[in-house]
Amino acid sequence: MKVLVLGAGAIGSYYGTRLQQAGASVTYLVRPARARQLRQEGLRVHSELGSFSGPVALVEAGQELPASDLVVLACKSYDLVDAARSIAPAVGRGTAILPFLNGLQPYDQLDAMFGKDRVLGGVAYIAVMLQADGSTRQLGTADRVVLGARSPAFRDLAEDLYALLARSPGQRTVDERIEQQLWNKWAMLCTGAAVTCLFRGSVAQILATAHGAACVEAALEEACRVAQAEGFALQVQDLQQIRASLLNPASPWKASMARDIDQGLPRIEADAIVGDMLARAARHGIAVPTLRAAYVHLQVYAGAQAASAPPAG
Structure with missing residues (x-):
């Protein structure tokens, strides 16, 4: 599965590396300053469930985006409109979007921009923080993800994503009642x-x-x-x-x-x-x-x- 992760903050870094470790081809869309840091130091995630440190594939805003099966959105809600515009070139007919965002307001916005069919539901119960040195640290060991398709159109992709994430540590569930x-x-x-x-x-x-x-x-x-x-x-x-x-x-x-x-x-x-x-x-x-x-x-x-x-x- 080809995955584009918007940003390399705490949530994006953590689940991007989990997907990469599970076998996905992951690219991070990041700002220039973050790109420079990651090229110099690599992406680092500290976790009792398994840490990661190493180079990752990067693309900067304004550059050509890779074709993707899945786009993971892990920005803050107040950055969503700009984030959605930046990922739009990567969203093809078969591309799904997985938001790890807080509340339901972002789903209303994404549905209006891309259509409800392609916006998967994603819930992550985890505490992670971006450290001053640019690394990500998981607080504790809780890591539970619930995901699912919000319409039949992308149900197969949601199942494939679940099978991929299930190879990583943590509790993973696919739920047809994802709206609930x-x-x-x-x-x-x-x-x-x-x-x-x-x-x-x-x-x-x-x-x-x-x-x-x-x-x-x-x-x-x-x-x-x-x-x-x-x-x-x-x-x-x-x-x-x-x-x-x-x-x-x-x-x-x-x-x-x-x-x-x-x-x-x-x-x-x-x-x-x-x-x-x-x-x-x-x-x-x-x-x-x-x-x-x-x-x-x-x-x-x-x-x-x-x-x-x-x-x-």
Whole structure:
């Protein structure tokens, strides 16, 4: 399988190398500065499940893109429009797109650009970070991927991709109910991001407070009400898994957006992860006070970052 990976950030690097190790022909589409670094130092992924260090095939924006069976999108949601434009020349009649992006808003955008048939569903439960030296580090050993075709047109390719990924370490599943899986992940992530960003702490730190668990439960209930109104009610076993994660008093987990805030990054995925959930809640007349408070906090942070940014030019 010929795979083009947009970007060589944490998620792109990690799953790009897993696909390469499984036998795929993988090329990374990267910016010039990242290309120079990778040519000098190689791509490096540190993981207890198996590390990688070595040269990889690269192409830069503006160069001719290789023909691809699959394009993996692992950018931030706020970069999606530019990312979609950059991969468009590589998307042929038989090319599928696999987004590893947060929320459902990116799927709406990709469906409008490329058609729903070719946009696969992809859910990754993993914690990875791009280090200051350009390497990627997996935090812990959890690595679960659920994927599936969102229409019959690319079902065979989704099955082939599953067979390929299944050769790599981690838990791999192909699911015909991938739309439900996307909602399950978004409900969990929206809840986790809302509370870990709002309270500026890990799950363990939040649960150690007098009312932390109640706040987590309130945020989760709000997200689940929206999912149900949209036609994707979470099942009992799915809720049990989410609660086991977000109500674990020993968990050091923080959402990646909370880690971005800790680092003072200028841009965050507030709109895709929390804001879009609020927009859908409003369409159905659902009150979501906990998620709304978290979104206000995220907007204040984003506004402060924008105000402190040096003027363009």
